[in-house]
Amino acid sequence: MNLDEIQQIFFQECDEGLATMEASFGSVRQGDYDPETINTIFRAVHSIKGGAGAFGHERLQAYAHEYETLLDLVRNGTLTLTSDLLGTIVVAFDMLSDHVTAARDGGEPPADGAMLARLVAAASPDAAPAAAAPAAPAAAEEVADEMGFAPVAFAGDDFDDLFALCEAPAPAGAAGDWQVTFVPGADALENGGDPLLLLRELTMLDGKVLAADLSALPQLTQLHPERCYLGWTAIVPAAVAEDDIRAIFEFMGECELRIERIGGAVTADNDDDLPFDLPLPTLDADFDAPAPAPAPAPVAAAPEPAPVVPLLPPEPAAPRAVVAPPAQTIRVDLDKLDRLVNLVGELVITQAMLAQRLSEHAMAGISELTDLDHLTRELQESTMAIRAQPMKTVFSRVPRIIRELEVETGKRVRLDIVGEMTEVDKTVVERIGEPLTHLIRNAVDHGLETPAERLAAGKPEEGVVTLSAAHHSGRIVITVADDGRGIDRKRVRAKAVERGIIAADALLSDEETDNLIFAAGFSTAATVSNISGRGVGMDVVRKNVQALGGRIGITSHLGSGSSFALSLPLTLAVLDGMIVTVGDQTFVIPLGHIVESLRPDQDGVKVLGPSASLLDVRGSYVPVHRVAEQLGIDGAQTDPSQAVLIVVESDVGQAILMVDTIQDQRQVVVKSLEANYTAIPGLAGATILGDGRVALILDVDALISRWRRDRVAAAPLGLAA
Structure with a gap:
């Protein structure tokens, strides 16, 4: 597996994490949550930050770090989750989604300076506003300086200056600071791994690299270009949490890691929260290494470091409750899955032909033919189930759309989601997103009234948009409903006549009048805005739904609201x-x-x-x-x-x-x-x-x-x- 494939897996995990966060926000906004909900949000951001650092997405990593800091204060009880703080966290999530999209597509990262300032202010209400967005990656000399090294020019094969620099004693940290000893595994450079990125993360915590361990470095003739032979010792300020240090190395895999307080004992080498599950091997001996060089001079004012040992799983102190293992999954290329579906379809046809031939020879009742029919059907149903995905993957994008529309329209909207775990074919999931977006935007912009209008009509200020999915007669029915003003059929008819869509004397039923809104170029908006008014959108909705073999129906009552029902086939094969x-x-x-x-x-x-x-x-x-x-x-x-x-x-x-x-x-x-x-x-x-x-x-x-x-x-x- 090459680096690109691993990075694609990272972005898929980002999407899963963002979807989990969105679902958790729904629970938090409704007040139906517990501390584990906040932990779930924190862990998702933490994973995104770790992966971003591993693949060099510095802007995403830096933003996720500030976001994670705020969430950590919430989960440990330092900050109380007020409505204002929740609003900041939710808006920060939208910016995080934009960062992930920019990193995946290779686009320009979003301007996050204002959002970073807001995160820092929320984490430290008395602190000064944060600076603007992080600058572009520094030059190599600047990065080296941040890590505690000065740039050195080398001539020919003379590496003595480099060795002297790495072995020179560095200033010691103060008592209580963290001393971090990090030795990557011999295979750490495989699949695009880069330990220097981890050192850079340490510097972002105000850490300093003290020295490099060259004891395992072989002679030049025995040097393997894809092996890692170095280790490093760094100092991190005492104010930094140990979990934040360990989080940097979470995705490193095989390595030796030791974290200790200067003037104190080693802490939590066998802590349950360590990201490593197995004993970690030392460097292998595929190449003959020379005798170890003398150890670097000890750090001044620091205790004699203990030997670096592989991290081992903790010994359980007491029997624990049996926890069901997580479901095992495997990622399969979609083209392979489509080919499997097509082959199963051809098998169904062949089985039907065989049954037809045997029936012509009075052999239709043999038991083997019945068994083949049952097995073919079970195989087909199992294959379709592999392609099935819950509508949650589509519905999870809607809360952000609602939030943006609330800002643009000044309306207050509550989103109710029903049946998000209803499973449909992956093709439907991929192609239903755009029609749903149009329907949601129209429900908020055209359907719901402003808070003042709702109060005048005897309704609550907050409008309700309901998004639901359910199986019905072998089909899936997706409904977008609102409790707004409903369709004014007289106005719709007048607009249709004005635009030449129908004749002035045309006789139309209520259903046909409602369906006029799907005509190309039709719009009842008085002005053109960023949301609507150009007469495009609803006709696209109908075309996309029809392309899926589905139909869309409208139910509307003036003053009570409207409902759009999309009826789609469960499978397309x-x-x-x-x-x-x-x-x-x-x-x-x-x-x-x-x-x-x-x-x-x-x-x-x-x-x-x-x-x-x-x-x-x-x-x-x-x-x-x-x-x-x-x-x-x-x-x-x-x-x-x-x-x-x-x-x-x-x-x-x-x-x-x-x-x-x-x-x-x-x-x-x-x-x-x-x-x-x-x-x-x-x-x-x-x-x-x-x-x-x-x-x-x-x-x-x-x-x-x-x-x-x-x-x-x-x-x-x-x-x-």
């Missing part, structure tokens, strides 16, 4: 479907939409006009949709009493699809029409059946919505149902 025939064509109806199938009596269907019919289903009249008529298929059954009626559930309620026959129910692999042919209204995709034929998958929601539009358009002619 395999679904359970019912195989039906219409005329000479074969179609698949997704099983998640189907409620039941009926073959009605002659008197059960009520005919309204030449093409409209209703069926009495347990006391409720449900409209009958002729699939053949909508898709232009000849030779299909026209008498409902001789056809099969399938009751389906759609975004707009129940409806009935009229087909000729039902062939089978099976699992099918979805193939995209857009990628292989072109998008066709009313069709969600295609699949390959067991006999090799291609069957089209019906888009139930689109078919019923299209039928309703046709009925409204035909209403003036007296043809509406």
Whole structure:
């Protein structure tokens, strides 16, 4: 594994840490937290700081250090977590996210001078404001000077000056200061490791490097360029916490580390909080080293240092409660996972073809074929579960968006999240972020009123935006709701006429009027702002949702608020479907939409006009949709009493699809029409059946919505149902 791959893992862990922090902030803001919640936030920042130092992201490291200092004061009880302090910590989190993004993308770090001053002021209320953002990395000479070394010019192969410099005694620290002895492992330089970065972190704690240990350095002819042979001794001021010193070496791996008070005893060499779990080996002997050189002169006023020993795990003082081991994970390249999903899809098709062939030879009932069917389904479900991710990964970004909108609009907003652990396919998680962002921004900017308007309307000053996710009939439904002013349909219609989107005399239902907000170029904003007003956004929402095979529905009540429901398929590769025939064509109806199938009596269907019919289903009249008529298929059954009626559930309620026959129910692999042919209204995709034929998958929601539009358009002619 090369350095780039390790750094990618670091950034993935940063994202996980930031998501954990965001979730913890939600608990803190609601008052539902304990000291462990603050510790969780602290540990996430601490890990980001350590990794940033290891990979040389100095600006990120410096910012995380100040952030960590403030959090440490909160977790140890030095500072009380007031609402103002919580606001500072949350805003600092946003800046930390920007720093991580800049480090990952190679961009310019954000201007954090004001935020650093705010962190320092919060940590020390009586202290002077902090200086501006850290300057760019210092020149090599300046860095060397900070570490206690002066720049030395060398000529040829003469290293005597360097050795003399390293072995010269340095001024001793005061009594009570920390003396740190650090000897990296022989493999410390592998994978891009750099012990000098750790020494630089010590200098950021006002530490000074006293001397370098050259005792293990071999002759030049025996020197291996990828081995580390040096060690260092440094002095750190007594005011620095020991945990802060140990944190610097947390990601070092194999090393020997000794921390002791000058004039005191070694402290916490076997402390439970040490980041090392195993005995740490000394330098190996792959190369013959010369006899050890004389030890450096002892530090003045310092005790005789004890031999450096590897850190060992602590001896448990008493039996401890058994703790369940953490779940084991493995990171897999997404391309490999996609290939696995595609292969499982092809396996499902092949299994269906095999079942078809065997059924033709009267061998459909053999037990081995049943076992193969069960195993194939279990394999498919397990593969889909690997790709499944909780919606929490998307929902965790929303609180920051809300905070920014509160600042820009002056509104007070409370975010309620429901069902964040609902799992969906990774493709949905990756592509639903942008539509959700648009919906959230519109809910705050257009939906919610200002505090003064809410008070005048008898509402609390704080508006509520609810973000929820749930499984429903084989689909995932993501809802963005607000308790604001709702959609003013008269105003929407007037704007649509003004912009030429509809004719002035157009007859529209409430649903169709609401859907006008998805038209390109439509906006009811009086002025153009950074949030809205240009007529872009909602049309993008609908296009992105449709590209995922989903639909978006609106429910709104004037003065009470609006709700936008995004209905998306749980997986984009395999679904359970019912195989039906219409005329000479074969179609698949997704099983998640189907409620039941009926073959009605002659008197059960009520005919309204030449093409409209209703069926009495347990006391409720449900409209009958002729699939053949909508898709232009000849030779299909026209008498409902001789056809099969399938009751389906759609975004707009129940409806009935009229087909000729039902062939089978099976699992099918979805193939995209857009990628292989072109998008066709009313069709969600295609699949390959067991006999090799291609069957089209019906888009139930689109078919019923299209039928309703046709009925409204035909209403003036007296043809509406």
